[in-house]
Amino acid sequence: GAVVSQHPSRVICKSGTSVKIECRSLDFQATTMFWYRQFPKQSLMLMATSNEGSKATYEQGVEKDKFLINHASLTLSTLTVTSAHPEDSSFYICSAREGGSTEAFFGQGTRLTVV
Amino acid sequence: DAKTTQPPSMDCAEGRAANLPCNHSTISGNEYVYWYRQIHSQGPQYIIHGLKNNETNEMASLIITEDRKSSTLILPHATLRDTAVYYCIVRAGWAGTYKYIFGTGTRLKVLA
Numbered sequence: 001g002a003v004v005s006q007h008p009s010r011v012i013c014k015s016g017t018s019v020k021i022e023c024r025s026l027d028f029q030a031t032t033m034f035w036y037r038q039f040p041k042q043s044l045m046l047m048a049t050s051n052e053g054s055k056a057t058y059e060q061g062v063e064k065d066k067f068l069i070n071h072a073s074l075t076l077s078t079l080t081v082t083s084a085h086p087e088d089s090s091f092y093i094c095s096a097r098e099g100g101s102t103e104a105f106f107g108q109g110t111r112l113t114v115v
Numbered sequence: 116d117a118k119t120t121q122p123p124s125m126d127c128a129e130g131r132a133a134n135l136p137c138n139h140s141t142i143s144g145n146e147y148v149y150w151y152r153q154i155h156s157q158g159p160q161y162i163i164h165g166l167k168n169n170e171t172n173e174m175a176s177l178i179i180t181e182d183r184k185s186s187t188l189i190l191p192h193a194t195l196r197d198t199a200v201y202y203c204i205v206r207a208g209w210a211g212t213y214k215y216i217f218g219t220g221t222r223l224k225v226l227a
Contacts, residue, residue: 093159
């Protein structure tokens with residue numbers, strides 16, 4: 001299957017700082033990318049959907065000013081967690097889908113710890 | 116968005132078939148059923164998907180009932196490496212706006 005790569009795989013940051021997570025599609029053009037958050041022993045929660053060149057569409061309850069999503073190219077999307085707090089500590093996962101494809105492929109996830 | 120319901124956990128003996136059920140009684144006519152699995156602390160892995168016909172690939176088989184209100188994922192010969200959380204998802208939206216909403220999943224444990 002297609003490859004989606006996330007970077008970094010783990011990050012620790014201080015409370016109040018911002019952290020950027022990258023999601024790249026390595027062998028296909030990702031028309032649409034999705035960002036999820038997963039707390040321990042829970043399912044994935046969809047945060048937002050972004051189409052290349054357009055503003056992201058956020059799910060209800062997700063603060064768009066706190067979780068900045070940029071999808072400027074067909075192979076790269078970034079999620080920036082601004083002014084991070086300990087409650088933002090979570091496993092963040094991106095997913096990408098090529099236009100016309102029926103499958104979405106997932107990255108390996110980024111574990112964010114805010115101290 | 117259609118909601119899916121899955122049993123929280125299942126055990127299966129190694130080498131036997133694992134049958135994972137999913138209810139999606141509010142599914143609409145153009146919504147696909149997808150199955151993904153997640154091994155601990157990794158991103159989900161695509162397994163299979165279908166609309167109304169049964170599907171089979173190298174990983175699994177998907178059986179969808181005629182009324183499409185439920186489906187079963189079959190791993191024909193489960194191995195220890197198949198231990199994971201399995202998610203049944205109904206893909207919501209239409210072309211250009213698809214999104215994949217995860218339910219609570221089934222934690223499958225394959226026993227030696």
